[in-house]
Amino acid sequence: MIPCWMQMKIPKKNETPATLTIPIFILWILLFMVLVLILPVWLIASFILILAGYGWTGFLTLGLLCQVFWTLQGLEVDVKTKDITVYFKLI
Amino acid sequence: MSNEKKRILEMLSQNKINVDEAERLLAAIEEPSDGTNANPEKKMLKYLRVLVEPIGPDSKGDRVNVRIPMNLIRAGLKWISLIPKEARGKVESALNDKGIDMDFKKLRPEDFEEILFNLNDLQVEVDGGEKVRVFCE
Known part of the structure; x- marks a missing residue:
């Protein structure tokens, strides 16, 4: 499933970190709109790539890009070092 | 131990097959019968x-x-x-x-x-x- 929410932790000095839940499904809606807008250009570029001998690269890229977004759910990164603290989780 | 395994080991001990062949045979019988490993x-x-x-x-x-x-x-x-x-x-x-x-x-x-x-x-x-x-x- 495509992730809909992103959980982030913002570190605070001498306090427990604040947890922020960001609705990233809004981002997907925006991306979808951008994709619809650029789709004609993408299709033309893909046909040019086929004619130039690069095969189905253009079409495959679009498919694989969607697959990567689709499989992002469950990704969790939690890094705590002296210099940086990063926490995010895609739900 | 299954009969097939015993037989392969017997053949190996009797020098009817070499170690490589025995290994291949053992690997073959360990694969699932439906063809998917x-x-x-x-x-x-x-x-x-x-x-x-x-x-x-x-x-x-x-x-x-x-x-x-x-x-x-x-x-x-x-x-x-x-x-x-x-x-x-x-x-x-x-x-x-x-x-x-x-x-x-x-x-x-x-x-x-x-x-x-x-x-x-x-x-x-x-x-x-x-x-x-x-x-x-």
Whole structure:
């Protein structure tokens, strides 16, 4: 499933970190709109790539890009070092 | 031990077959009868985990906890097929110069998954006092 929410932790000095839940499904809606807008250009570029001998690269890229977004759910990164603290989780 | 295994070992002891042949025969009878050699445990693997923890309860070293969905890795590996032939050749020759013999055509997502599965629970202790664990769950 495509992730809909992103959980982030913002570190605070001498306090427990604040947890922020960001609705990233809004981002997907925006991306979808951008994709619809650029789709004609993408299709033309893909046909040019086929004619130039690069095969189905253009079409495959679009498919694989969607697959990567689709499989992002469950990704969790939690890094705590002296210099940086990063926490995010895609739900 | 099954009859087939006993028979293979008997043939080996009687020098009717050599060690390589015995190994191949044993591997053949261990494969599932439906032709698929997929381990059921492998299908259940959902995440690749990388954990870095300081050794000792009160040490203040770096901590890393990364969980990557296996499907994301599989999807990422498919991007290899999109590398143009010319670029692939250049990368392979550059790796060859460094002494790494790599053929992208032969690299399959299943092989990578096999490596990850066989890692089981790789544990490395780093000089700085950290314990690195790589495993699938």
